[in-house]
Amino acid sequence: MHxxxxxxxxxLVAVAGFGLFAWQVRKIRANILxxxxxxxSGHVNERLWKxxxxxxxxxxxxxxxxxxxxHLIVYxxxxxxxxxxxxxxxxxxxxxxxxxxxxxxxxxxxxGTNEVLGxxxxxxxxxxxxxxxxxxxxxxxGPEMRAWPRLxxxxxxxxxxxxxxxxxxxxxxxxxxxGASLPGAFPVSQFLxxxxxxxxxxxxxxxxxxxxxHIVGILLFLNYLPSSKHFHIIMAFPxxxxxxLVPQGQFSNVDSITxxxxxxxxxxxxxxxxxxxxxxxxxxxxxxxxxxxxDLAWTNxxxxxxxxxCGRCTSVCPANITGKLLSPRKIIMDTRDRVEEKYNAxxxxxxNLYGKEAKHDPQEQxxxxxxxxxxxxxTPEELWACTTCNACVEACPVNINPLESIVEMRRFLVLEESxxxxxxxxxxxxxxxxxxxxxxxxxxxxxxxxDLFVAEK
Amino acid sequence: MAELxxxxxxxxxxxxxxxxxxxxxxxxxxxxxxxxFDDRYKRVTRAFVRILEHVGVNYAVLGMxxxxxxxxxxxxxxxxxxxxxxxxxxxxxxxxxIKKVVTACPHCFNTIKNEYPALGGEYExxxxxxxxxxxxxxxxxKAEGGESFKGRRITFHDxxxxxxxxxxxxxxxxxxEVLDADLLEMKRCxxxxxxxxxxxxxxxxxxxxxxxxxxxxxxxxxxATLDGDADVLLNLQGVESTAPVLPxxxxxxxxxxxxxxxxxMTMMADGVKNKERESDVQVFDLAELIASAEGLNA
Numbered sequence: 001m002h003x004x005x006x007x008x009x010x011x012l013v014a015v016a017g018f019g020l021f022a023w024q025v026r027k028i029r030a031n032i033l034x035x036x037x038x039x040x041s042g043h044v045n046e047r048l049w050k051x052x053x054x055x056x057x058x059x060x061x062x063x064x065x066x067x068x069x070x071h072l073i074v075y076x077x078x079x080x081x082x083x084x085x086x087x088x089x090x091x092x093x094x095x096x097x098x099x100x101x102x103x104x105x106x107x108x109x110x111x112g113t114n115e116v117l118g119x120x121x122x123x124x125x126x127x128x129x130x131x132x133x134x135x136x137x138x139x140x141x142g143p144e145m146r147a148w149p150r151l152x153x154x155x156x157x158x159x160x161x162x163x164x165x166x167x168x169x170x171x172x173x174x175x176x177x178x179g180a181s182l183p184g185a186f187p188v189s190q191f192l193x194x195x196x197x198x199x200x201x202x203x204x205x206x207x208x209x210x211x212x213x214h215i216v217g218i219l220l221f222l223n224y225l226p227s228s229k230h231f232h233i234i235m236a237f238p239x240x241x242x243x244x245l246v247p248q249g250q251f252s253n254v255d256s257i258t259x260x261x262x263x264x265x266x267x268x269x270x271x272x273x274x275x276x277x278x279x280x281x282x283x284x285x286x287x288x289x290x291x292x293x294x295d296l297a298w299t300n301x302x303x304x305x306x307x308x309x310c311g312r313c314t315s316v317c318p319a320n321i322t323g324k325l326l327s328p329r330k331i332i333m334d335t336r337d338r339v340e341e342k343y344n345a346x347x348x349x350x351x352n353l354y355g356k357e358a359k360h361d362p363q364e365q366x367x368x369x370x371x372x373x374x375x376x377x378x379t380p381e382e383l384w385a386c387t388t389c390n391a392c393v394e395a396c397p398v399n400i401n402p403l404e405s406i407v408e409m410r411r412f413l414v415l416e417e418s419x420x421x422x423x424x425x426x427x428x429x430x431x432x433x434x435x436x437x438x439x440x441x442x443x444x445x446x447x448x449x450x451d452l453f454v455a456e457k
Numbered sequence: 458m459a460e461l462x463x464x465x466x467x468x469x470x471x472x473x474x475x476x477x478x479x480x481x482x483x484x485x486x487x488x489x490x491x492x493x494f495d496d497r498y499k500r501v502t503r504a505f506v507r508i509l510e511h512v513g514v515n516y517a518v519l520g521m522x523x524x525x526x527x528x529x530x531x532x533x534x535x536x537x538x539x540x541x542x543x544x545x546x547x548x549x550x551x552x553x554x555i556k557k558v559v560t561a562c563p564h565c566f567n568t569i570k571n572e573y574p575a576l577g578g579e580y581e582x583x584x585x586x587x588x589x590x591x592x593x594x595x596x597x598x599k600a601e602g603g604e605s606f607k608g609r610r611i612t613f614h615d616x617x618x619x620x621x622x623x624x625x626x627x628x629x630x631x632x633x634e635v636l637d638a639d640l641l642e643m644k645r646c647x648x649x650x651x652x653x654x655x656x657x658x659x660x661x662x663x664x665x666x667x668x669x670x671x672x673x674x675x676x677x678x679x680x681a682t683l684d685g686d687a688d689v690l691l692n693l694q695g696v697e698s699t700a701p702v703l704p705x706x707x708x709x710x711x712x713x714x715x716x717x718x719x720x721x722m723t724m725m726a727d728g729v730k731n732k733e734r735e736s737d738v739q740v741f742d743l744a745e746l747i748a749s750a751e752g753l754n755a
């Protein structure tokens with residue numbers, strides 16, 4: 001053990017890195033909790049099983065094989081290589097060198113696997129970069145994928161390559177310095193030693209540079225996550241756990257409306273007392289549906305933080321395919337931008353709303369009255385293009401439900417603003433007056449049965 | 458026809474009449490607004506009743522006591538109107554002590570099955586595709602003695618509210634199996650099925666501005682599948698197809714797009730018309746196909 005100033009420095013860096021991350025996570029937790037309450041407790045076994053299949057097992061990724069395999073390599077690489085981070089942390093704090101080497105053959109297996117996975121990750125990341133930037137996969141484009149989201153997607157790939165390079169620099173220099181006496185197996189680095197200088201001093205410096213770059217890189221990456229779509233590596237798990245278990249066609253019933261309707265049909269029905277603040281005063285009435293992010297359920301906001309902007313939802317959306325303005329991915333990205341604008345922002349906050357990449361008329365943005373999720377970010381035209389077909393819900397690899405947010409905003413438009421398209425208002429009044437969405441007389445409802453014959457066999 | 462088939466007039470049993478006699482039917486056939494008013498879908502309602510009469514199921518309908526389930530209002534965001542409709546229907550159904558509901562409309566099916574229970578309406582709800590599958594499995598319907606579909610091409614269009622919304626993919630296909638036809642799957646089928654464009658209350662409004670109507674995109678896919686036209690299929694991503702209206706040397710008359718939903722029926726039929734293919738491709742509901750294969754039309 002060589003305890004030195006380096007170890008104190010490392011301890012400070014590690015504490016700062018994890019501390020900053022914890023501070024950012026607290027802000028995001030607060031953002032999610034501004035959403036309306038929704039009871040998602042219970043069904044623990046069913047939820048755990050689903051998390052195991054969909055989040056951990058990436059079940060829904062395998063609907064598209066090529067990206068699924070590339071993603072799986074990076075994902076497994078991430079999990080396994082992070083075991084080595086435990087060693088780095090211990091070595092860094094206590095001044096040890098490869099502390100896990102007492103594991104013997106197991107240590108060789110671990111380091112060997114890490115090296116192979118590291119090389120595969122570099123290849124997979126190169127393929128992913130090519131798909132995004134050269135091949136031009138259609139779902140990586142679209143109005144919401146300019147500016148920050150586009151840069152963010154590439155930054156993640158670059159950081160992953162830098163981290164792998166640091167790992168290989170550290171291992172190759174260590175291997176050249178210690179030769180065969182170095183514990184562990186290095187199937188990739190053994191071919192890289194020739195590229196390094198022969199001077200032991202230079203090798204020692206290189207080994208340290210690689211070591212520091214790897215761990216500092218990881219800490220920086222960790223703190224980059226809350227500003228990035230890459231946050232999905234953490235949020236996918238709670239998001240899948242808290243996703244809906246009911247059939248996709250089942251929409252929520254609004255309880256406050258149930259009370260009103262029951263009271264209308266049965267005058268003796270007792271409507272529950274309105275909610276009160278802790279001090280006993282009446283709570284502000286909550287609107288029907290959603291105008292802004294805090295009118296959505298907390299699970300809808302959790303969705304926004306789990307989105308990795310892959311665009312599978314948008315690429316299967318019938319409205320989007322046929323050129324309508326609606327993009328389910330944009331609804332989810334807008335939700336995250338808006339909650340961070342209104343409440344807590346992470347370290348980097350660069351919403352797509354402003355600047356030359358703006359999606360909306362600048363005059364509209366300045367209109368503070370309407371600067372909410374609905375209208376400020378999401379236009380009624382987008383919402384009315386939805387066929388509620390659930391293709392986006394089915395497509396999402398981490399069980400995000402854009403449809404719920406769309407319907408909540410439609411509810412606000414209809415119930416609070418009476419702002420439905422005119423043809424839908426006609427349909428509503430037909431149902432009210434005729435009990436059918438078309439203007440037919442209820443007395444004609446049974447005419448279909450006239451002169452009906454069946455062949456006798 | 459060489460010999461005259463005997464036929465009898467059907468007097469559709471009304472729930473109110475049964476209740477007056479103190480009887481309860483085995484199933485309540487929920488007709489739905491499209492089934493009652495839409496001229497095209499009335500033929501599906503009649504075909505389904507012929508099947509019910511043929512197999513001798515003890516059934517009844519609500520007739521004029523039926524009202525919209527509230528589905529279009531709910532999908533459009535009008536929760537208040539939905540719950541008004543729901544409570545009214547639940548009062549009617551519970552008043553008659555209904556236990557089992559069968560409907561030919563996936564929207565009615567989804568709403569009654571999934572959204573009525575929380576408002577006090579709990580029934581066993583079955584879509585007619587599942588019901589027909591049961592009749593076939595029990596040997597009560599054999600698809601014999603009527604029109605032959607042998608060798609004809611049929612492709613099934615999945616309805617969102619049957620498929621993704623309620624995971625019913627196999628029942629309609631099992632029903633089509635007995636026709637002994639040439640069943641073809643569209644590329645976007647089952648969980649990946651493309652909406653016809655009518656869901657979410659789109660049926661009652663003009664589509665938003667875009668480059669194409671959804672039902673045309675879907676009709677093109679269905680037609681290209683029936684034609685075996687790989688080029689059109691490859692290029693279908695919202696791009697208007699430039700394929701000739703009728704492929705040269707086409708001799709594929711009598712191909713069928715099978716549907717199981719009144720709105721899909723309208724949208725697919727309009728799409729086929731848009732492509733000027735109504736002369737050789739027809740859109741039929743499962744119940745119509747079974748009724749004519751069983752020779753029940755009279």
